[in-house]
């Protein structure tokens with residue numbers, strides 16, 4: 001019997017496992033894939049997490065992540081707006097970062113099972129029973145689900161956010177090109193936007209979000225890109241001047257930004273499984289890390305005499321999570337509306353930015369958090 005079982009080894013699962021294991025709990029982490037692997041993500045992490053990561057030796061300095069403190073936004077037709085980012089961020093691929101964190105988890109005493117897909121989580125009288133597709137069964141006193149934006153486990157748990165299909169599709173490439181390493185760009189195209197920024201080594205990340213219907217209409221990704229995306233001259237220039245590293249892009253469907261329950265049938269949700277901020281805000285990974293920090297603190301503080309006070313864990317986690325994240329997720333959805341849509345609305349966003357750079361900065365501030373450490377995570 002483990003103290004804690006964690007489903008999913010992305011950022012939130014890995015960081016939760018490390019913190020909880022270092023707090024003396026026995027932790028098992030179950031990940032369906034094998035590290036290292038790619039995932040759809042813009043791979044820009046807000047600097048708000050740096051004090052916390054450095055405090056726990058989890059900042060990936062050995063990989064020299066790109067340091068990013070400038071932002072360029074362009075409209076579908078290519079008019080653009082540049083600004084400095086007050087806080088900024090760093091760029092590192094999930095391929096590299098997650099694999100390194102997985103090795104840190106193992107070094108911290110976490111029992112990590114890769115290629116282990118969780119198929120059900122059932123509550124018994126005093127413990128949880130976690131079954132996997134490989135027929136291994138795990139038991140724990142507390143269960144955390146860090147399974148990301150969408151997983152079969154959501155279906156198994158019948159989570160309400162699945163009732164409505166989501167039209168959003170995400171696509172990612174890694175490329176080699178020549179571009180300032182300190183600048184993240186957000187280029188609009190009809191019905192979506194594309195982020196571009198430096199990660200480690202000589203690599204850059206291209207990641208875009210669009211509607212499923214547009215892809216269907218175009219017939220293929222290649223034709224969608226040439227007929228819609230590359231109408232933005234910045235994106236055309238990027239495509240023409242880049243060497244694409246993958247044979248084919250990473251793609252995910254059905255990305256939902258709908259509110260989700262934080263605790264479902266006693267299972268503590270963390271990271272995107274608890275709620276996903278729109279990628280435009282560039283802050284999902286920071287939120288995944290911070291929610292892991294909040295949850296680990298709450299679990300640590302409500303464990304006495306070898307027993308967990310689950311009711312207190314639920315209420316404290318809900319209070320801290322809501323006070324920190326609920327408004328940010330809502331603001332992210334409002335900002336996405338401004339950028340996601342017709343050519344006209346994206347131009348408005350850029351013109352507004354030109355006229356009111358202070359408003360743009362305030363939007364960035366509202367969707368990003370303040371730097372935090374373990375003590376101030378909540």
Ligand SMILES: Cc1cc2nc3c(=O)[nH]c(=O)nc-3n(C[C@H](O)[C@H](O)[C@H](O)COP(=O)(O)OP(=O)(O)OC[C@H]3O[C@@H](n4cnc5c(N)ncnc54)[C@H](O)[C@@H]3O)c2cc1C
Nearest residue numbers: 008010011012032042043044118148151170271272284285
């Ligand atoms: C298009 C796009 C661009 C983005 N760009 C950025 C960005 O630039 N900056 C930023 O901060 N955020 C960005 N995000 C958001 C960011 O990727 C997420 O917020 C972050 O990855 C959340 O981490 P997580 O740990 O919650 O989930 P994930 O990192 O998705 O990890 C979930 C893990 O659970 C595993 N899993 C799922 N189901 C099971 C199961 N049944 N059994 C076992 N394992 C399972 C998965 O394999 C995965 O490893 C972007 C998102 C999208 C869609």
